[in-house]
Amino acid sequence: MTRLVVVGDALLDCDVEGAVERLSPDAPVPVVEHAETRTRPGGAALAAVLAARDGHDVILVTALADDAAGAELRAALERWGIELVAVGLDGETPQKLRVRVDGRSLLRIDTGGREGRVRPASAAARAAIAWAPAVLVADYGRGLTADPAIRSALVEARGHGGPLVWDPHPHGALPVEGATLCTPNESEARRLTAPGEAGLAGAEACARALAAGEAGLAGAEACARALARAWRADHVCVTRGAAGAVMVRRDGGHALAVPAAPVTAGDPCGAGDRFAATAAGALTRGASVAEAVRHAVSAATAFVRAGGAAALRLDAPPRAAAPTVEDVTAIERVRAEGGVVVATGGCFDLLHAGHVQTLQAARALGDCLVVCLNGDASVRRLKGPDRPLVPQQDRAALLAALSCVDAVTIFEDDTPERVLEELRPDIWAKGGDYSDSELPEAAVLERWGGRSVILPFLDGRSTTKLIEQVAVRAGA
Numbered sequence: 001m002t003r004l005v006v007v008g009d010a011l012l013d014c015d016v017e018g019a020v021e022r023l024s025p026d027a028p029v030p031v032v033e034h035a036e037t038r039t040r041p042g043g044a045a046l047a048a049v050l051a052a053r054d055g056h057d058v059i060l061v062t063a064l065a066d067d068a069a070g071a072e073l074r075a076a077l078e079r080w081g082i083e084l085v086a087v088g089l090d091g092e093t094p095q096k097l098r099v100r101v102d103g104r105s106l107l108r109i110d111t112g113g114r115e116g117r118v119r120p121a122s123a124a125a126r127a128a129i130a131w132a133p134a135v136l137v138a139d140y141g142r143g144l145t146a147d148p149a150i151r152s153a154l155v156e157a158r159g160h161g162g163p164l165v166w167d168p169h170p171h172g173a174l175p176v177e178g179a180t181l182c183t184p185n186e187s188e189a190r191r192l193t194a195p196g197e198a199g200l201a202g203a204e205a206c207a208r209a210l211a212a213g214e215a216g217l218a219g220a221e222a223c224a225r226a227l228a229r230a231w232r233a234d235h236v237c238v239t240r241g242a243a244g245a246v247m248v249r250r251d252g253g254h255a256l257a258v259p260a261a262p263v264t265a266g267d268p269c270g271a272g273d274r275f276a277a278t279a280a281g282a283l284t285r286g287a288s289v290a291e292a293v294r295h296a297v298s299a300a301t302a303f304v305r306a307g308g309a310a311a312l313r314l315d316a317p318p319r320a321a322a323p324t325v326e327d328v329t330a331i332e333r334v335r336a337e338g339g340v341v342v343a344t345g346g347c348f349d350l351l352h353a354g355h356v357q358t359l360q361a362a363r364a365l366g367d368c369l370v371v372c373l374n375g376d377a378s379v380r381r382l383k384g385p386d387r388p389l390v391p392q393q394d395r396a397a398l399l400a401a402l403s404c405v406d407a408v409t410i411f412e413d414d415t416p417e418r419v420l421e422e423l424r425p426d427i428w429a430k431g432g433d434y435s436d437s438e439l440p441e442a443a444v445l446e447r448w449g450g451r452s453v454i455l456p457f458l459d460g461r462s463t464t465k466l467i468e469q470v471a472v473r474a475g476a
Contacts, residue, residue: 002284003057005128006277007154008044008138008145008167010062012069014097015040015310020106032099032106038310041076042096044138046270046309047167050277051136052080056284059083059132061125063118063144069093085128087144088119094142103267103307118142121149129153133162136280138273141171151176163283166233167276168192177232181247181289183276183296189223189238217246221255224248235289239275239300241268247293256290258297261401263305270309275300291393298400302407306333331370331407331423339367343425345416347374349388351398358431361455363404365427371399372419375412382414417444424448431455 018032041049048060060077064070064086070093077084092112099107129135130153137154139145145154154176158164166175166182170191175182184192220238228236228250237247244260278299282292311333331341344362348355348371363369373396379388388395396408411419420428420441428441428450442452 002055002134002281003059003132004051004134004136004280004284005059005061005132005157006044006048006051006136006138007061007129007150008047008136009094009140009142010045010060010064010073011042011094011096011140012073013040013042013046013309014038014095016097016099018099018101020101030101030106032101039072039076040309040312041073042270042309043094043140043273045073045077047136047138047273047277048077048082049080049312050270050274051281052082054277054281056281059085059128061085061087061128061144061150063087063089063142065089065091065093065112067093069095069112085122085125087121087125087147090117090119094140098269098310100310103265103310105267105269118144118147121147121153125150126153130156131160132157133160134280134284135162135164136276137164137166137168137175138276139167139169139172141169146173163280165276165280165283167272175231175233179231179233180283181235181237181279181292182227182231182233183237183239183272183279184223184227185239185272186220186223186241189220189227193223193226216243217257220246221248224255237279237293237296239272239297241271245275245293245297247290256293258294260297260301263301266304266306267308267310268304270312271300271304273309274303287393294397295393298397311336331368331425334366334368337367340365340427341368341370341423341425342366342427342429343370343372343420343423344429344431345372345374345419346430347379347383347388348395348399349379349383349390351395354431356402356404358429358455359399359402360404361431362427362429363406365429365453368406369404370407370409370423370425371405372416372423373399373408373410375410378412378414415440417441420444421447424450426450428452429455 015038016034017036018034020030020032022031023029024031044062045060048058052058060082064073074084094112097109098105126149135154135157137145144150158178163180166179168175168182168184168188170188220240224236224238224246225248228248233250235247235249237245239245242260242263245258247256275296279292279296282295334341342362342365376388376392392410396410399405400408409419428445445452
């Protein structure tokens with residue numbers, strides 16, 4: 001299990017869900033008939049929960065007041081096994097309340113504002129950061145990252161060579177020099193590169209681009225390059241919502257533009273935390289920055305599609321998650337709507353037409369399809385030392401790009417029984433020459449009333465045959 005230290009401002013988020021059927025008689029405003037109220041960790045605390053949900057060992061360094069909201073946050077973090085290193089906060093623990101109707105926000109009320117004063121960091125907080133193998137800063141502009149002791153510890157942590165991901169805020173402190181990856185959204189990037197913004201000497205190129213009316217990808221790239229120079233960050237990635245993301249390196253070179261899959265509906269609340277937590281987790285596991293950004297775009301897109309932070313089941317214990325390309329919160333959304341969850345599995349080394357036909361057939365059986373993908377070590381044990389030809393993250397990315405696939409999760413066992421226990425799909429679908437007696441997963445599905453089915457096999461299509469044909473032609 002990899003360790004990740006999250007540093008930043010924790011909030012308590014509250015969603016008041018209801019329905020509107022009439023206007024108030026005393027003012028032209030909607031009357032919300034209250035249905036339920038749900039609270040959850042927000043801000044840096046949400047980023048910490050998402051990282052724990054992804055299977056990381058998480059320490060959260062944050063400022064909390066001794067009030068009811070602070071106590072609720074502490075209890076939620078404890079349920080998720082997150083080690084809390086709290087810095088004192090004079091004032092109220094920040095809270096964000098949203099009134100929502102039919103999955104859309106009608107009103108937002110923020111309390112516990114920036115008048116609260118963060119107390120000096122404790123020795124425990126400084127040590128937790130300074131010796132962290134990887135750090136994610138989730139800055140919500142409440143003052144924690146401005147503490148000189150916190151900043152000194154962050155510089156020390158970066159000096160050890162581990163990744164430092166910084167999700168900045170226009171009201172927050174500037175990232176420390178040498179951050180591995182900074183992840184402002186497009187609106188934040190434009191505010192941070194506005195004329196006269198403190199700490200942005202050298203942003204002339206960005207100012208010229210924006211003054212010339214450059215928008216879209218060009219404007220976002222200009223902002224990213226200006227911020228990379230000003231912050232002396234190794235990489236800056238500007239997230240652009242439905243348009244994906246654009247990333248640049250401080251040392252120049254071409255920008256990396258990562259598109260996002262279309263999302264017809266969803267809730268973007270928490271998408272920035274999902275992006276940053278995924279990127280930090282991928283870097284912690286050894287991915288390149290480009291790979292981390294690609295995974296983060298996919299995860300944030302799936303997160304929004306599944307309903308955002310409001311759709312998370314944060315009362316459940318964290319699952320022992322493997323690296324994912326698409327977040328499996330798609331399952332929760334489908335289940336909440338009474339739909340059918342379908343899962344299938346395999347190695348999917350050298351994706352071919354037979355694989356695609358099987359996946360399309362599996363997706364047609366229900367309302368979402370989760371692919372349980374054998375990890376590299378699992379494939380080697382099953383197929384031999386020369387396999388896989390394509391590494392697991394690339395195989396996962398190819399699968400996630402298919403319109404019939406809603407989520408991908410990677411597992412390292414020889415069989416998928418354990419991951420099926422976690423996902424608990426309604427249907428387990430396998431392609432090929434199988435019978436019920438040859439599917440060990442069938443007995444597992446019976447434990448929760450699921451069922452297994454066999455899908456048609458496309459003759460003449462197999463990875464092994466493709467490899468043999470390539471070998472024959474290479475030797476010819």
